Amino acid sequence: SALLNSSLKQSEIRRRAIQAATLLMEAEAGSLLLLDELTGELYFEVALGEKGKEVREIRLKPGQGIAGHVVQTGVPVIVNDVQKDPRFSRAADDKSGFVTRNMVCVPVKAHTKILGALQAINKKGGGLFADDDLQTFVSLAHQVGIAIENANLYEEINRLFEGFISASVQAIESRDPTTSGHSERVAILTCGLAQVVDRVDRGPYAGVQFNDDQMKEIRYAAVLHDFGKVGVREHVLIKAKKLFPGDLDLLKARFDFIKRTLEVQALRRKVEILVSQGKTAAAALLSQLDEDLARGMKEVDELLEFLLKCNQPSVLSQQGFERLDQIAKLSYESFDGSKPYLTAEEVRMLSIPAGSLTLDERREIEGHVTHTYQFLSKIPWTKSLKNVPSIAYGHHETLDGTGYPLKISSEMIPVQTRMMTICDIYDALAASDRPYKVAVPATKALEIIEEKARRGQVDAHLFELFVEAKIYTRVRKL
Ligand SMILES: [Fe+2]
Ligand SMILES: [Fe+2]
Structure with a gap:
């Protein structure tokens, strides 16, 4: 039984249980039938083929076969003439070609719960199973039950932990x-x-x-x-560009505002000219103003275009740094006075030499x-x-x-x-x-x-x- 309980693998326990059953009962074969809790069926594997290498699973309906009966009643049995017993199911013999003469079959329990049945089949030397045999076999089945229960618990804990791990991974990746x-x-x-x-x-x-x-x-x-x-x-974890998206929107809006400011300044000039000079006299001046405005607007567009390029996570060139510096020195007239084109924070972000992260963000x-x-x-x-x-x-x-x-x-x-x-x-x-x-x-x-x-x-x-x-x-x- 120490051997039995040293393993936590179901397949290993099954193999050792069958081995122990055959040895202990001096039987030709043994089998362990487990109860499928969902269907109430008993299932077990029989070795097929000449060398018993091929394994097939056999299922017995609830109550079917001697094992089915034992599982339902919970009472161990010795059947010394199996072929004449009406409860006997031929399914396994038919598949394996083995002929069952007699057997001892006991329920496998963990506490009071029935987990299946353990069988020893055909007493060696053509003999019969005796009542004395039953007691030892019952205690073996008891050990098997504990071993299976342990393995089940171990599997359950393992599954629980695996589930927790995959939930954790999902948590990381959903961020x-x-x-x-x-x-x-x-x-x-x-x-x-x-x-x-x-x-x-x-x-x-x-x-x-x-x-x-x-x-x-x-x-x-x-x-x-x-x-x-x-x-x-x-926002740091998923930062893709040098500026955070909201900060980029703010910068774009400011550049729109700068263009609108230029437009307003030009219109003011036009009104002044028209008021002081009259339409015909002003024509040349007005078209000059239009040209200047168009040029000014284009310049601002080009600046923004350059800033958008700086915002990419690629490497910034030396000329790039210099131009950024020049833009940082520009200012426009707002309602409450002169304002810089770029904030100090924007210049710092856009000056990231390569990649999208500042040193602090990289450290984070x-x-x-x-x-x-x-x-x-x-x-x-x-x-x-x-x-x-x-x-x-x-x-x-x-x-x-x-x-x-x-x-x-x-x-x-x-x-x-x-x-x-x-x-x-x-x-x-x-x-x-x-x-x-x-x-x-x-x-x-x-x-x-x-x-x-x-x-x-x-x-x-x-x-x-x-x-x-x-x-x-x-x-x-x-
Ligand atoms: Fe990784
Ligand atoms: Fe990593």
């Missing part, structure tokens, strides 16, 4: 719909790479293996690696790694999963110590994290999910990572395996 699916894809890629590393028999990772628990640890770390984005303010986004670590550290992980927080924590570190947030270098970065980093960069490049960039083709993404490997930032050996095993093809083309 930034443009990155939806990223966490799941990084998990698929990282687990794929981990399997390759586990199998590889040459190079520096030949000795690295991951057991089931470690694989699970890698998957949880990968799927939750960006969870900390919940701690980044949304980079802070997601620390948030992830803090969040994951709050979960009381089981012993076998205790490294989930630290594996996730390092996903933006580089081997040369130029990453963030800790700037640790290679010896400190576990292989699990190195794998995740490659997969994270790949997905960030190849998926069209970032506000500030379009997706690049797979080959281009691989080239970019290869360059990082050459510069000693990502692990070159792992990257080689990533490419060789075509891990990147495991996520569908986006």
Whole structure:
């Protein structure tokens, strides 16, 4: 029974229960029938074919067969002449070609709940099952019931946790719909790479293996690696241009107002001229004014056009900075005096040299790694999963110590994290999910990572395996 309870896998428990039943009862065969709670049917697997390699599931209707009867009554039975028993169901024998002569069948319970029935079939040496046999078999069935119940509970907890994880992932990704699916894809890629590393028999990772628990640890770390984005303010998280959308609207409205101001100034001049000179005499002056106004309007349009270009997340040139500076010095006449074309904050934003983020905003986004670590550290992980927080924590570190947030270098970065980093960069490049960039083709993404490997930032050996095993093809083309 110790053997029985050491496993939490249903299939393993079933196998061991049958083995124990046959051994203990000195029987030719054994079977464990489980109750399907929804239908009330009993189901079990029989081995088919010469070597019993093919397995088929057989289902008994409620009450059908000796086992069905035992499950309904809850009373163990010994049937020493099965073929003459009217309750006997031939279904299994017909399928397996096995001939059942006699059997002992007892209910499998957890507390008072019936989970199924355990059978030992055909006493070895042509003998019969005796009443004495029944007691030992009942206690074996009791152990089996507890083992199944434990496995069920374990499965339930596991499902609960998995459900909680996927709800968390949904929470991260619903804040930034443009990155939806990223966490799941990084998990698929990282687990794929981990399997390759586990199998590889040459190079520096030949000795690295991951057991089931470690694989699970890698998957949880990968799927939750960006969870900390919940701690980044949304407008920063999804910022695509140098100015926030509302600020851009304000700037456009101001430039409209500047044009209207120029128009009003010109009209005022016209009225003055007409009043003082009369229509004919003023004609030449008026058309001069119209020309000046048209030129002025065009200039403002061009300035705005330039500012819209500056607002793009691309790199700003030296001349660009200078022109921005000149525009910042311009002013227009409003109701309450002279006003600058651009506010100091707008100049600061539009002067971002590359990308869409100011230094503070970049730091805030980079802070997601620390948030992830803090969040994951709050979960009381089981012993076998205790490294989930630290594996996730390092996903933006580089081997040369130029990453963030800790700037640790290679010896400190576990292989699990190195794998995740490659997969994270790949997905960030190849998926069209970032506000500030379009997706690049797979080959281009691989080239970019290869360059990082050459510069000693990502692990070159792992990257080689990533490419060789075509891990990147495991996520569908986006
Ligand atoms: Fe990240
Ligand atoms: Fe990521």
